Amino acid sequence: MFSAPKQLKNIATLIDVAVQDLLAQERNTWSAVNPALDVPLAELNDFVMRGGKRIRPAYCHWGWVTANGDPDLNAPEPLAGGCALELLHAFALIHDDVMDGSATRRSAPAVWASYIERHQHASWRGEPRRFGEAAAVLIGDIALVIADRTLGDVPAVARRVWDALRTELNMGQYLDVIGTAQGAVAVEDARAITRYKTALYTIVRPLQLGAALAGNADLAAALAAHGLPLGMAFQLRDDLLGAFGDPQQTGKPVGEDLREGKPTVLLALAREEASQSQKGVLAKAGTDVTDSEVAAMQQVLVETGAAASTETEINRFLASALTALDSLPNVHGNRDALSALAHYVVNRET
Amino acid sequence: MFSAPKQLKNIATLIDVAVQDLLAQERNTWSAVNPALDVPLAELNDFVMRGGKRIRPAYCHWGWVTANGDPDLNAPEPLAGGCALELLHAFALIHDDVMDGSATRRSAPAVWASYIERHQHASWRGEPRRFGEAAAVLIGDIALVIADRTLGDVPAVARRVWDALRTELNMGQYLDVIGTAQGAVAVEDARAITRYKTALYTIVRPLQLGAALAGNADLAAALAAHGLPLGMAFQLRDDLLGAFGDPQQTGKPVGEDLREGKPTVLLALAREEASQSQKGVLAKAGTDVTDSEVAAMQQVLVETGAAASTETEINRFLASALTALDSLPNVHGNRDALSALAHYVVNRET
Numbered sequence: 001m002f003s004a005p006k007q008l009k010n011i012a013t014l015i016d017v018a019v020q021d022l023l024a025q026e027r028n029t030w031s032a033v034n035p036a037l038d039v040p041l042a043e044l045n046d047f048v049m050r051g052g053k054r055i056r057p058a059y060c061h062w063g064w065v066t067a068n069g070d071p072d073l074n075a076p077e078p079l080a081g082g083c084a085l086e087l088l089h090a091f092a093l094i095h096d097d098v099m100d101g102s103a104t105r106r107s108a109p110a111v112w113a114s115y116i117e118r119h120q121h122a123s124w125r126g127e128p129r130r131f132g133e134a135a136a137v138l139i140g141d142i143a144l145v146i147a148d149r150t151l152g153d154v155p156a157v158a159r160r161v162w163d164a165l166r167t168e169l170n171m172g173q174y175l176d177v178i179g180t181a182q183g184a185v186a187v188e189d190a191r192a193i194t195r196y197k198t199a200l201y202t203i204v205r206p207l208q209l210g211a212a213l214a215g216n217a218d219l220a221a222a223l224a225a226h227g228l229p230l231g232m233a234f235q236l237r238d239d240l241l242g243a244f245g246d247p248q249q250t251g252k253p254v255g256e257d258l259r260e261g262k263p264t265v266l267l268a269l270a271r272e273e274a275s276q277s278q279k280g281v282l283a284k285a286g287t288d289v290t291d292s293e294v295a296a297m298q299q300v301l302v303e304t305g306a307a308a309s310t311e312t313e314i315n316r317f318l319a320s321a322l323t324a325l326d327s328l329p330n331v332h333g334n335r336d337a338l339s340a341l342a343h344y345v346v347n348r349e350t
Numbered sequence: 351m352f353s354a355p356k357q358l359k360n361i362a363t364l365i366d367v368a369v370q371d372l373l374a375q376e377r378n379t380w381s382a383v384n385p386a387l388d389v390p391l392a393e394l395n396d397f398v399m400r401g402g403k404r405i406r407p408a409y410c411h412w413g414w415v416t417a418n419g420d421p422d423l424n425a426p427e428p429l430a431g432g433c434a435l436e437l438l439h440a441f442a443l444i445h446d447d448v449m450d451g452s453a454t455r456r457s458a459p460a461v462w463a464s465y466i467e468r469h470q471h472a473s474w475r476g477e478p479r480r481f482g483e484a485a486a487v488l489i490g491d492i493a494l495v496i497a498d499r500t501l502g503d504v505p506a507v508a509r510r511v512w513d514a515l516r517t518e519l520n521m522g523q524y525l526d527v528i529g530t531a532q533g534a535v536a537v538e539d540a541r542a543i544t545r546y547k548t549a550l551y552t553i554v555r556p557l558q559l560g561a562a563l564a565g566n567a568d569l570a571a572a573l574a575a576h577g578l579p580l581g582m583a584f585q586l587r588d589d590l591l592g593a594f595g596d597p598q599q600t601g602k603p604v605g606e607d608l609r610e611g612k613p614t615v616l617l618a619l620a621r622e623e624a625s626q627s628q629k630g631v632l633a634k635a636g637t638d639v640t641d642s643e644v645a646a647m648q649q650v651l652v653e654t655g656a657a658a659s660t661e662t663e664i665n666r667f668l669a670s671a672l673t674a675l676d677s678l679p680n681v682h683g684n685r686d687a688l689s690a691l692a693h694y695v696v697n698r699e700t
Contacts (some may be wrong), residue, residue, distance in 0.1 A: 030521060033521070033542070033546075034525060034539070034542055036524075036525060037521055037524065038602065040524055055351055074489070090359035095487055095488075095491065098483070098484070098487060099483075099484035099487060100484075101477070101480050107667070119531060122531075122532075124531035124532055124533070125530075125531060125532075125533045125611065125636055125637065126530065126531055126611070126636060127451070130449070130451050130533050131527070133448070133449075133483065134448070134449035134450075134527045135527060137445055137448060137449060137487055138445075138449070138520055138523055138524045139524075141445065141518070141520050142520045142521070142524070143492070143515050144491070144494065145513070145516045145520060146517070148498060148513075148516075149513045149517070153506050153509065153670070156503050163495070163498075163499045166495045166498075167492070167495050167496070167499070170488055170491050170492045170495060171380060171387055173488055173491075174386075174387065174390055174485070174488045174489075174492070175384060175386060175387070177481070177484045177485060177488065178386055180473060180475075180476065181469060181472075181476055181481050182472075182474055182475075183474070183475045189384070192384060196383075201477070214507065236549065252524070257453070261475065261476070286475055286476060297545075334511070
């Protein structure tokens with residue numbers, strides 16, 4: 001229904017080329033030290049190339065343009081910032097799959113699962129799971145360090161944004177892990193996780209990073225006024241996809257969030273409105289659930305009105321984000337581009 | 351026998367205060383966002399304070415002094431560099447314990463093990479091991495990001511050194527994990543791991559970082575001429591302690607490296623010289639070994655001459671490192687201080 005806007009596709013193409021180039025350089029350097037070091041870098045390259053919408057690089061680009069940066073898509077600063085954001089995202093996802101025990105990502109085995117296969121295939125010693133997780137932790141660590149090096153020598157204001165983004169990501173992730181273990185979080189706590197793990201990380205900070213790369217820190221508040229509600233809407237869409245999404249489109253098993261017991265706002269809303277028996281159905285989230293139990297949970301999300309009120313909330317957040325665009329300087333079609341991106345990110349099906 | 355030189359103790363005291371101060375600030379900031387976020391930062395603080403010789407900060411200080419930086423131990427640049435190195439080291443150790451499945455570090459439960467206890471104590475849901483590892487991976491990630499932020503806005507030459515150090519650490523660690531899984535590595539491969547994971551990481555790069563913080567990149571080669579052999583000797587001492595060290599002193603089970611099957615130069619040397627039956631004893635390394643099997647392996651390390659030739663090599667490396675001191679500019683007693691540190695790091699018992 002909502003396909004990605006052309007500008008996003010163009011940015012994605014340039015990011016793909018740039019990330020592959022920089023990882024090819026790393027592979028040259030490190031395979032000369034030891035041929036075994038080509039493997040983790042090739043794995044990282046394949047992981048990044050296997051998919052991803054490159055939303056964060058797009059926001060970095062438009063933050064840059066809004067701050068009067070060169071609108072050329074090949075402008076080196078936001079392109080480097082975009083590559084750094086994608087590599088950081090690879091770090092986050094690779095570690096996330098270890099933490100969640102998710103065996104599938106982007107319709108392929110998660111990095112830890114692919115290393116378990118290597119271990120078994122080579123009949124290596126030690127526990128396959130420990131080995132797979134160790135390799136995935138390290139490949140994530142490598143991605144984080146390369147991300148940071150890719151950002152490079154940037155103005156101090158840009159480094160402050162990058163620092164905030166990385167810290168918030170990890171703190172949000174920590175709350176997410178704790179919330180998952182606790183089995184039930186209040187709506188407000190789920191919103192806090194959404195704010196740190198997604199809204200700031202995916203939209204606000206990439207926009208501010210772009211502006212800061214152009215040396216501008218004054219736009220930070222106006223960009224946040226657009227990015228924060230949009231980021232909340234983005235995650236609420238993710239919550240709906242994680243509960244109801246088509247595995248063909250999302251590349252993940254149906255109802256993955258419910259299987260894992262993710263502390264989503266959607267689930268917290270449903271829990272608030274649930275009857276005693278519906279609460280019992282939802283309490284299965286995060287345990288070893290069957291497909292029919294997933295279907296029953298989906299039904300509760302619908303029957304309690306949580307799914308519908310999440311759709312309503314998405315629209316309200318979107319409207320608020322679009323209104324905030326009026327406060328941004330109007331440069332090189334930035335408002336139209338951000339509006340098109342906003343509609344895409346809240347209406348996507350993957 | 352060889353206690354730490356007074357200068358190292360003084361640097362360690364200042365680093366302890368500075369790291370605690372900066373983590374206290376993080377705790378203030380993040381516990382205001384959500385009280386649950388005090389826990390991982392407190393855990394990180396306790397981990398850093400539980401021990402560690404602060405060798406890397408000392409090398410950063412002396413690299414700085416050698417490059418004509420202010421010799422005051424309170425000079426902010428090398429102190430920040432030292433804190434960054436210690437926090438990075440915490441990241442490395444916390445992740446390392448997950449990768450190795452080591453339950454004990456610095457005479458206390460490893461971070462992942464302590465989070466398993468929390469999980470069981472609170473009767474949380476999900477697999478305790480997955481939760482413990484997830485929390486430890488995240489606390490490591492947080493330490494890495496804080497380390498990087500602590501380094502702060504430094505000259506580009508200093509960031510290059512820091513970038514190299516972080517990348518080499520992870521690459522060395524990757525080779526270590528692969529080598530452990532393969533069960534046997536050649537002496538030359540074990541030396542490569544030692545070079546990246548220890549010699550560059552622990553001595554060469556901290557020295558060069560200090561010099562680079564003083565804006566000096568020209569001393570890099572002369573500092574490496576001292577640091578590289580010394581770093582090799584440092585790891586060979588670690589190999590001996592990992593095989594023969596006193597658990598009371600090392601804070602780890604006796605023969606931990608043998609139990610884990612670490613791809614050390616010591617083990618590789620023994621394997622090269624071992625008879626068929628001795629090879630059989632060594633092949634137990636990295637499997638589920640008993641205390642008497644550890645004792646038998648220790649005996650093979652001695653009988654093959656690997657332990658003695660490692661001691662000889664340590665002395666040769668030390669001599670080479672000390673000779674290289676003559677090529678350094680003589681500033682504020684740096685040569686004497688580096689000489690005392692060198693004797694300490696290769697003769698330590700913990």
